[in-house]
Amino acid sequence: MSVKHELAGWIETDVIAEHILEELEEQGAQPTLENGKTIWLDVLENELCQAIRSRVKRLTKGEFRP
DSSP states (O other): HHHHHHHHHHHHHHHHHHHHHHHHHTTOOOOOHHHHHHHHHHHIIIHHHHHHHHHHHHHTTTTSSO
16 A cells, blocks of 8 residues: 555544534534535645645754654
């Protein structure tokens, strides 16, 4: 099994979905599939890559431990 498949299996998508739906509800938005998809796609397109890049830089500088 490749590292990519191992990592994909390790990432808990249920936790991500639960957090999105809880946040929608807490902020008064409808916790619907469409709203959840909209939020997740926005995070993927606008925030996730930058967050990963930042953490990898910290890891390579020894500022962040696995």
